[in-house]
Amino acid sequence: MGMTLTEKILAKHSGRDRVKPGDNVWVDVDVLMTHDVCGPPAISIFHREFGDDAKVWDKDKLVIIPDHYIFTKDKYANRNVDVLRAFAAEQDLPHFYDVGTDRYKGVCHVALPEEGFTRPGEVLFGTDSHTCTAGAFGQFATGIGNTDAAFIMGTGKLWVKVPETMRFVFEGTSLPPYLMAKDIILKIIGDIGVDGATYRTMEFAGPGIKVLTMEDRMTLTNMAIEAGGKNGVVEPDEITEKYVKARTDKPYEKFYSDPDAKYFSEHFYNLEELVPMVAKPHSPDNKATAEELEGVRLDRAYIGSCTGGKLSDFRAAAEIIRGNKLKIDTYIVPATTEIARGLETETLLGTPLIDIFREAGCKIGNASCAACLGGPSDTFGRLNQEEVCISSTNRNYPGRMGSKAAQVYLASPYTVAASAVTGVITDPRVFIQETVI
């Protein structure tokens, strides 16, 4: 019996020839990532358990990326960044991306690939549930808590229960011009539910995955957690290698699922038949098509986060926003500082993206998580009252973006931009077809 890509990575890292779903194994960790919300408690558990003078197991493998509560006056939030800063100094950590310096990056899950930490075949843990994003690179990557992170800091190891794998096979040889990876994953989550993949791996495969860019694939694996998945994963190919090799010269090993690997289930989607999707309040699996919701009145649009604030997300939004005045407040938050620079350098018909957004009246924020998770009350773009928002982020549980009274619809950057132009939920095909002609 063959093994899946995830099983192979876990076998290799636990020193075994093979593992099977349900096995509990201790794995060697290649990268541990933490940020400003979970880093400070993890650090305090590390010192409590290993002693005041303890050193982390391998300082080259610990990456600290403050990103959640950065541009706020909240004194507790700022204190958390101070804790990270002191720890990075005490441990002499080379991979700390400090706030207020030119090393500052922004959202960790987009910063990790940019900085070359998402290498195929490796094991990455992070104190953030969307750590599964890195599976797009053929890595085993999943979110953990503070105690587990502290355990890794001291030992370099963690126990993992080998997950069963659900395989999502994409058929079709191109993505229709109005469709984005966000539509695909919202459709899948809507079909299987927010606990449809609990404890399992979501492996994305088939000819359709080959036509998706790295950023598209990251949008898919990012939201594996929204179906309860332990990790999301895509086999590495030339697209992966091109991205990774441009950012690191560390060697890595590529793994592929065997043709006779055993899957928990297989699900088939023809990319050419999918349509723009929306998740209604208050759950990512509350699915509808954009067309069905046409006309729902909105107060705000938000484009940002690890899943919807990448450069390709803004390019998509700009295609629709260009030359239009917007009907509702529209917030633009680049995930990282590299993407923020990209907004200035990347052009659409000669105009930098940032100018397209400015001319349309968008409010543009600094690279960080911002209102994706609400945050302190002075957070940029936070929903502070009974507002209705359409957002390219990944969660819409009650209160996720701030007030419990707010309602959040999740959609692709195309759909968010089309809706920002009209002020009501709008199927982007109306705009895209015009642009194509």
Added chain:
Amino acid sequence: MTTKQKPIQGKAFVLGKNIDTDQIIPAAHLVYSLSDPEERKLYGKYALSGVPAAESGLPQGNIPLTNEDATKSDFSIIVASDNFGCGSSREHAPACLEIAGIKAIVSPSYARIFYRNSVDGGFLTPYESVEDLSTKIHTGDELEIDPEASALINHTQNKTYELKPLGSVAEIVHAGGIFAYARATGMVPK
């Protein structure tokens, strides 16, 4: 490490399904220190404060886990429907429930990271019930969990329900968390 597990007794607090970590502890509150003895009490105060009022303390609703200005709850066992703890990886979620005084949760299913955090951090025990008890048990019912018998007894309604055995995490639960377990097994020096 097969020490006898003590029964857990206390009042039930009942919730619905997909109680996510933003409802358990809203993101704005994640800034307090968990290691400062005074500041950490704030987590008890805000535990479950993100749950919409009508769904807090079922079937009646509008019952907060902790009364205004209190940091400890009168309730000790949460009974919930499917997928408890979905959403983020924040360990502040099981921690805030422990700080509020919750000893155990009973739900037919959990989100993976929440379950793991509860066990590895030794905060509270997440028991899996065989059936969904969130519509059978009422907030305020006097419950008792008998871990040895894998049973949940509702003294108020005079009923007993089956719980699933803890399975492969039992040793970590019994040890009191991943560090205690690793020390007991020699993985980490004492």
